[in-house]
Each structure stands twice: as structure tokens, then as C-alpha cells.
Amino acid sequence: MERDDTAGHRAGPGPLNRRTVLRAALDLVDEHGLEALSMRRLGQVLGRDPMAVYRYTANRKEVLAGVAELVLEELETFPDDVHWQGQLRRMAHELRRVCLRHPNVVPLLVTGPLSTPLGLRPAGTLRPLEQILGILIRAGFSPRGALHVYRAFYGFLYGHILNELQELIADPHENEALLRLGLQRLSLRDFPHLRSLAPELLEYDGAQELDEGISILLAGLGQHLKDTTAAAEGA
Known part of the structure; x- marks a missing residue:
């Protein structure tokens, strides 16, 4: 028999609508997981x-x-930022904020679209795509190039968020980094590099790591835009 873990969280009688149902579903997932x-x-x-x-x-x-x-x-938009790189950086941090607020929903955001054709997905899930395409096309990317950038951007971003959610502490009461992370369970012979990086792993700062990765990605995209623009002007 399925256990009822929802005691104390019942909405009680009242008018129902689709948003009320979805809000209750989100609360349930936030607290107990997708399963x-x-x-x-x-x-x-x-x-x-x-x-x-x-x-x-x-x-x-x-x-x-x-x-x-x-x-x-819940994602905030930044129409006041006129520079495309600044907008993408702020959007990356905004997505991270929302995902860390709803970590149990992250697998759904990453893998859910795999089972649904693009045109059949809810409009709200497509707005970030439309927004980024608009930003990039206005910045000078071709529509095809903007789509490539979107894929690279979200591929990196979701990968970072999934990685950050895995950076868990095994024993917060331990003083030694190796023990706090539970890495002492790994063989020193088989995992010498991983064990030696315990202090660095313990000092993981998700926001800083994201910003450094985004800086590398945006620098490459900026150079790519300059190269393609110069090539088009010289043709």
C-alpha cells in the first residue's frame, strides 16, 4: 500500500483550476521528489x-x-541589459537560482523534453528558447548560428547545474576534507587524483564556477561572432 506522506499539506476544499493543481504538484515534487x-x-x-x-x-x-x-x-528576464553577453550571463545565474530552489525538478527540465516534440511542449517551456534566439539574432548571429549557440549555452548550463547538485557533503561534522566528502572510501591506488583534490572539491562555489565557465563560453562566442561578421563583410 502506498504510504501517504502528504499529511499536513492538504489544500483543503476550495475552487480548483489548472494553476492550483500544478502549484500543488510542484509543492509535492519539491518536498518528496518526482517519483x-x-x-x-x-x-x-x-x-x-x-x-x-x-x-x-x-x-x-x-x-x-x-x-x-x-x-x-519564475525566471526573471533582463531587457534593460543591451549587451547580449551580459544578458546571457545574467540568464545563466537566474536559471541556476531557480533550479537550486527546485532541485527535484531539474531532471525534469533536462530530460523531460526528450519525450516531447518541440511544437508539442507547453509554451512556457519554449519562451527561454525564443528569448535567447531573439537576443542572439539582434546581436548579429544568423538564425542558424543563434540556434547553435542556444544548444551550447543550455548544454553547458544544465551540465553545470547537475554537477553542482551532486556536490554533496557526506559528513558535515568532520574537519578533514577527505572525510567530509566520504572520499576515504575510494582506493588510493585507483583514485589518486580524486582523493588529492578533496580540499578543492570541498571549497566548490557553484556561482563562481558557473561564472568562470560562462566567461570562457562567452569569450569564444564573441570571437566567433567577430570572425563570421568579418567573413561576411569580406565576401
Whole structure:
């Protein structure tokens, strides 16, 4: 029998709409993880018969898509920043902030689109793509080039966020870096470099690491834009 972990989190009776259902689903995922989300448990959280949930979402897959859309709606935009590199840098830090606020949703943001064709995804999940394409095309990238940049940008960004979420401390009460990270369990013969990097791993700063990576990526993209612009002018 499935355990009910939603006690104390029931929304109680009240008017339902699609956003209320998705908000309850997001709260459930935030607290218990993606695997905890089912239509039955969502009905329990809302204090309704699970069949009532189907009036607003057809199935669990649609709920998950709506949860992703809800999270991406939290992203702040920066139209005041006229420089494309500055906008992308700020957008990267903004996505990191939202993802760290909803770490249980990150796998959904990264892998969820794999099972859904682009045109069938919720509009809210496509707005970051449309926004970045607009920024890059206005900066001088060709539409095709802007799409390549978007893929590289989000590929790096999601990779960084997934890596940061794995930087966990095994024992926060230990003073020695090796023990705090649990690396003493690894063979010194098989993992000499990883064990020796314990102090650096312990000092991991996600925001700083992201900024350094973005700086490298943006520098390369800036040079690429200059090269393609010069080539087009010389043709």
C-alpha cells in the first residue's frame, strides 16, 4: 500500500483550476521528489477525489510538463541589459537560482523534453528558447548560428547545474576534507587524483564556477561572432 506522506499539506476544499493543481504538484515534487507525484497523491494534497484532478490535467505526463512550465515562469528576464553577453550571463545565474530552489525538478527540465516534440511542449517551456534566439539574432548571429549557440549555452548550463547538485557533503561534522566528502572510501591506488583534490572539491562555489565557465563560453562566442561578421563583410 502506498504510504501517504502528504499529511499536513492538504489544500483543503476550495475552487480548483489548472494553476492550483500544478502549484500543488510542484509543492509535492519539491518536498518528496518526482517519483512521489501521482494523480492519487495529488488528489490527496488538494483534498479532492483524484478524478477531480483529471478535469484540469489529462495525465501525469501533462502534470509534469505543467510543473516544468511553472518553474520556468519564475525566471526573471533582463531587457534593460543591451549587451547580449551580459544578458546571457545574467540568464545563466537566474536559471541556476531557480533550479537550486527546485532541485527535484531539474531532471525534469533536462530530460523531460526528450519525450516531447518541440511544437508539442507547453509554451512556457519554449519562451527561454525564443528569448535567447531573439537576443542572439539582434546581436548579429544568423538564425542558424543563434540556434547553435542556444544548444551550447543550455548544454553547458544544465551540465553545470547537475554537477553542482551532486556536490554533496557526506559528513558535515568532520574537519578533514577527505572525510567530509566520504572520499576515504575510494582506493588510493585507483583514485589518486580524486582523493588529492578533496580540499578543492570541498571549497566548490557553484556561482563562481558557473561564472568562470560562462566567461570562457562567452569569450569564444564573441570571437566567433567577430570572425563570421568579418567573413561576411569580406565576401
